[in-house]
Amino acid sequence: MPDNISAILSASAGPVAIFTDFDGTLVEIAPSPDAVIVPADLPQRLERLYGALDGALAVITGRTIADIEGFLPHQDFSVTGSHGAERRHDGEIEDPDPDHIAGARHIAKALTHHLGEEAGILIEPKPTGVAVHYRAAPEKRAEVERIVERAVAGVSGFHVIEGKKVVEARPVGTDKGEAIRALMTIVPFKGRTPVFIGDDVSDEDGFIAATDLGGFGIKVGQGETAARFNLAGTAEVHAYLDALAERIAARAANQPAQSQEESMVK
Structure with a gap:
């Protein structure tokens, strides 16, 4: 071992x-x-x-x-x-915050408008957030970061985090x-x-x-x-x-x- x-x-x-x-x-x-x-x-x-x-x-x-x-x-x-x-425990799934759901939909709409036609960019809507993957187009990192930051700025209670070839909007806290x-x-x-x-x-x-x-x-x-x-x-x-x-x-x-x-x- x-x-x-x-x-x-x-x-x-x-x-x-x-x-x-x-x-x-x-x-x-x-x-x-x-x-x-x-x-x-x-x-x-x-x-x-x-x-x-x-x-x-x-x-x-x-x-x-x-x-x-x-x-x-x-x-x-x-x-x-x-x-x-989101949470599933003991077989039960808790409903997400409705405000988070609404905010995520608004952000997803904005990101789709600005990045939906970009080659190599994948927009992944989630119940309470949005992830933008640029693994297939790493040269577009700065552009993705800028556009996600702008989309999130107009929605209260959300912020931006980064991961491995992904930028994500998610609720604060x-x-x-x-x-x-x-x-x-x-x-x-x-x-x-x-x-x-x-x-x-x-x-x-x-x-x-x-x-x-x-x-x-x-x-x-x-x-x-x-x-x-x-x-x-x-x-x-x-x-x-x-x-x-x-x-x-x-x-x-x-x-x-x-x-x-x-x-x-x-």
Whole structure:
């Protein structure tokens, strides 16, 4: 087992809650949002981890809940989508703020007007935000940033964030850190050590929140970060999650025998 995974497992000694990003963390980043390839063994891996953690597993993503349900159907873990503006917990989906929905539609209309015909630009409307992808036209970054900033300036309560070849408009006060803080107040997350795994600039809020709450972040890939640990890529993320689930299962299997030994000593 790589030393970095062993170190993370050592830090995950007690009951943990796992929060993880999707793109670039559980799956490889694709040329476009709908081109993501979900590894065949990922659903089973997440089901096993969810069981080992007694349900304390959540995907925290900039994608919509509908996107995650499309890529990973029939999963019971919690999902916080659109950077915290959407939430599914215990099978129930909370309705987004109507003002956020209206603001996102207004911004999407403006961006479609200015960028809808631009080659290599993909506009992705979300229930409470809009993402503009320029992965196929990286030379247009400055233009995209300028136009998104202008569109957001006319809508109260929204701001702009940047990610890997994407500029996104989202409601103020919704970020992955706040999503983690909210989930950590409810069962089955409450009382556990939070661990957040992510790869992008938008995940830094999550790393900070996990640290503030007594846990830590895991950065996937290189770059300056508030995360305590680093993993090279999605393969190492999968290896860590598998090792964590296996360790929890092994401890559970040994627990009855240990209890019997303790009673015999007494």
